[in-house]
Structures are given as structure tokens and as C-alpha cells.
Amino acid sequence: MSFLTATETEKRIKIEQLQPGVFIRLRDSWFDHPFLFNSLKIKTPAQIESLKKAGIAEVIYVPEKSDCQPLPLEEPKAAPTPPPKPAAPAPEDPVVKLLWEIKKERMGKLKEKQENLRKCTENYNDAIKGIPDIMDSMLSGSQEAEGNARILVTRIAAKFLTDDDSVMHLMAIQETEESIYYHSLNVSVLALMLGAKAGLTPVEMRDLGMGALFHDIGKSKIDNKVLKKPPPLTKAEQSLIRLHPQYGVEIVAKNSAFPKSAALVILQHHEQFDGKGYPQLLSGVKISKLARIISIVNLYDNLCNDPDPKKAMNPYQALSYMFTKWKKALDPEFLTLFIRSLGVYPPGTPVMLSNGGLALVMSVNPQDPLKPSLMLHDPDIPKSEAVIFDMEDLPEVTIEKSLRAENLPPEVRDYFNYTGKANYFVENIKKAGGGNV
Numbered sequence: 001m002s003f004l005t006a007t008e009t010e011k012r013i014k015i016e017q018l019q020p021g022v023f024i025r026l027r028d029s030w031f032d033h034p035f036l037f038n039s040l041k042i043k044t045p046a047q048i049e050s051l052k053k054a055g056i057a058e059v060i061y062v063p064e065k066s067d068c069q070p071l072p073l074e075e076p077k078a079a080p081t082p083p084p085k086p087a088a089p090a091p092e093d094p095v096v097k098l099l100w101e102i103k104k105e106r107m108g109k110l111k112e113k114q115e116n117l118r119k120c121t122e123n124y125n126d127a128i129k130g131i132p133d134i135m136d137s138m139l140s141g142s143q144e145a146e147g148n149a150r151i152l153v154t155r156i157a158a159k160f161l162t163d164d165d166s167v168m169h170l171m172a173i174q175e176t177e178e179s180i181y182y183h184s185l186n187v188s189v190l191a192l193m194l195g196a197k198a199g200l201t202p203v204e205m206r207d208l209g210m211g212a213l214f215h216d217i218g219k220s221k222i223d224n225k226v227l228k229k230p231p232p233l234t235k236a237e238q239s240l241i242r243l244h245p246q247y248g249v250e251i252v253a254k255n256s257a258f259p260k261s262a263a264l265v266i267l268q269h270h271e272q273f274d275g276k277g278y279p280q281l282l283s284g285v286k287i288s289k290l291a292r293i294i295s296i297v298n299l300y301d302n303l304c305n306d307p308d309p310k311k312a313m314n315p316y317q318a319l320s321y322m323f324t325k326w327k328k329a330l331d332p333e334f335l336t337l338f339i340r341s342l343g344v345y346p347p348g349t350p351v352m353l354s355n356g357g358l359a360l361v362m363s364v365n366p367q368d369p370l371k372p373s374l375m376l377h378d379p380d381i382p383k384s385e386a387v388i389f390d391m392e393d394l395p396e397v398t399i400e401k402s403l404r405a406e407n408l409p410p411e412v413r414d415y416f417n418y419t420g421k422a423n424y425f426v427e428n429i430k431k432a433g434g435g436n437v
């Protein structure tokens with residue numbers, strides 16, 4: 001669809017017909033006008049003035065998103081002549097000049113963001129490719145497994161232990177046979193983020209990462225038919241699955257260099273703070289600190305990435321659910337820290353904005369989680385060039401609410417490459433002013 005055309009319910013209107021409450025789409029490409037959005041709801045007369053000053057003579061009125069109708073035209077035109085060419089923008093106008101300057105800065109930032117996301121995806125794919133070999137060699141008792149896992153985990157941990165900003169990006173991945181590795185890597189990345197936020201030492205971070213990477217390795221000893229069976233499970237099946245922490249410890253024990261506190265994470269990752277977990281019914285701080293971290297991120301990942309897409313929650317829903325239904329089962333301090341690090345709307349959450357637009361939360365800086373980056377849905381911009389912006393750059397726009405996956409129109413899902421999964425990887429961005437070598 002061209003950006004010049006309007007849908008059946010949408011209408012071209014003159015700029016003079018605008019008033020607060022009217023939702024519009026601009027007729028020019030995002031790259032050809034000085035505004036940050038292609039569509040918006042008019043809120044103030046000053047916005048109308050800015051549009052006029054930018055030489056925009058016509059816009060497209062979107063009735064279903066408007067609070068009121070446009071003003072009637074004072075002199076209705078008799079003949080359906082082609083619309084007059086918009087007056088040339090007045091480049092000398094200081095408001096328009098400023099808008100263009102801000103827009104150009106945004107375009108530069110957008111390129112940086114796209115590049116950072118590309119680099120992050122490349123590193124994520126490299127990491128995921130190495131995991132099957134690491135798992136296989138650990139299962140075979142190879143002494144090399146521990147060393148290779150340590151390299152991977154230390155590399156990810158280092159991204160959280162630097163003075164630079166660590167940005168957690170949403171990774172677009174497809175569900176495959178290897179999804180068990182996505183879970184292992186996702187739990188590792190999230191655990192290391194939380195561990196860094198909790199002030200763990202580099203050695204604790206390494207052990208946390210090792211425990212996270214192999215936390216479910218004991219499942220390899222359990223028949224897939226039981227593992228993949230949809231609920232309800234029989235008592236015997238449940239008991240069998242509950243053996244996987246112990247099986248996991250037996251597997252890593254074959255590797256003499258495997259850190260003891262990482263093995264403890266594997267054993268205790270299903271213990272609960274309220275003592276209702278397994279296998280040893282431990283409670284509170286009797287559970288190792290690292291295992292208390294893993295149990296939080298493991299639950300979060302299971303809620304977001306349930307094998308049954310109908311049951312999977314978006315990350316916002318998962319955090320709310322954890323906070324209301326699982327609060328007693330989780331270490332309260334680490335749970336609060338986890339929510340603070342991911343932000344109220346973690347990456348992977350589809351949201352509605354205060355200007356009526358739809359967006360997908362793409363990344364979060366754990367140092368400043370209230371200002372995530374969003375990908376904006378704009379049918380007039382090809383999805384390969386989708387606009388990603390920092391919320392801190394747009395103080396006038398806020399997130400109104402999170403959206404359930406089923407409420408996302410198919411074309412919006414497609415635009416976001418939305419799979420309903422929430423897998424993350426981390427990339428560093430040099431802080432402005434540098435100082436870090």
C-alpha cells in the first residue's frame with residue numbers, strides 16, 4: 001500500500017480541518033517530513049501549527065482512532081481535482097529547522113540501534129551454535145566440557161560486568177528442535193543480568209552462569225515421552241521428572257573441574273523460598289543464593305516461552321503473574337531486583353502508546369529500565385527499516401498498556417516478526433563520553 005492512499009474508512013482532509021482529538025496519518029514517507037511519527041492523535045493547536053509550518057497541506061484522517069470528526073471545510077470544492085501540491089516547507093522557519101535537526105539526530109541513532117541489534121543477533125547465533133557440543137561433551141564425561149562452558153559463560157558475564165551500558169535485546173528466533181538450548185541460554189543470560197545487579201563477584205557470576213547453562217541437563221536421562229507429555233501427568237511421571245536435578249548433579253560430577261557451587265545450583269533450582277519445592281524441601285536462605293536467582297529467571301522463561309503458545313504469557317504478564325501468584329515461592333529481594341532490572345514492560349511485550357500507536361518493546365538497559373527501546377508499527381515504513389526509538393527521547397509519548405498476543409492484528413505481528421517468544425541476548429554500548437577501554 002502506498003503511503004498516499006487511504007483505506008475505505010480513512011479520508012484525505014485539509015490541514016485547516018484539524019482539531020484536537022483527530023487522529024491522522026501523514027501522507028509523506030517518514031524520511032521526508034520532520035516529525036518523529038507518521039501517525040498521531042492531534043492534542044494541541046501547536047501541533048497543527050507545526051504541521052502547517054512544515055508545508056503539509058493535507059493529511060489522512062483515521063476515524064476509528066479519532067475522538068472527534070475533522071472540522072468542516074469552509075469552502076467545499078466542487079470538482080474532484082487532484083490535490084494541490086503542498087507548499088514548499090519553509091526551511092528558514094526555526095520550529096521546522098529544529099524539528100529536522102532532532103529528526104536527523106534520531107535517524108543517526110536509529111542506524112546505531114539497528115547496527116547494535118544486528119551485532120547482538122550475530123553474537124547470539126554464535127553462542128547458540130556452540131551449545132549442543134558443550135552439552136554433548138558434558139554428557140559424555142569429557143573434561144573439555146567445563147572449559148568450553150566456562151569460556152561461553154565468562155564471555156556473557158563480562159558484558160554485564162563492564163562500565164559500559166549492557167543492553168538486553170529481544171532476539172527474533174523460530175521454534176525448532178533445539179529449543180531446549182534457547183531455554184538454557186536464556187536462563188543463563190537472565191541469571192547473569194540479575195547476578196550483576198545483585199553485585200555478585202566474578203567467581204560467583206561464573207558459577208551462576210555454569211549452573212544456569214546446565215540446570216536442566218538431568219532431563220537428558222528422562223524419556224522424552226514423559227518430558228513432552230502435556231498435563232496432567234501421573235504421580236509416577238511427576239516423581240520421575242522431579243529426579244532431574246539429582247540426575248544433573250550426577251552428570252556434571254563426572255567432570256572434576258565443575259564448580260561445586262554451580263552443581264548446587266543444578267540440585268536446588270526447583271527449591272522454593274516457601275519450602276514447597278523439590279527435591280529437598282529447603283526454604284529461605286537454606287537454598288543457595290545462586291539457586292534462588294535461577295529459580296526466578298527459570299520461572300520467568302517458562303512462563304514466557306511455554307511450549308504451548310496458547311499458555312505463553314507476554315513478558316509483562318509473566319512478571320505480574322510472578323508477583324501475584326509466586327511471590328511467596330521466590331526470594332523477595334531478588335524478585336524485586338529482577339522486576340527493577342527488566343522494567344515494567346520487558347523486551348518482547350507488545351504495547352499501545354499514548355498517541356494511539358502500537359509498538360514492541362525491543363531492548364532494555366538494566367541501568368535505566370524505565371526507558372526501554374521500542375519498535376514502532378508503521379505500515380508506511382518497510383519493516384526492514386522499522387523505526388526503533390528510546391522512550392527517553394520522546395517524553396511526550398508514554399506506554400498506555402500491554403497488549404495480549406491474540407489482540408495483535410496479523411499484519412502487526414508480521415511487521416514485528418512477533419513469535420510470542422521472549423529470548424534475550426546482551427550487547428554493550430559505550431557510555432557517552434567514553435572512558436572505558
Ligand SMILES: [Fe+2]
Pocket residue numbers: 215216244269270
Ligand atoms: Fe528444571
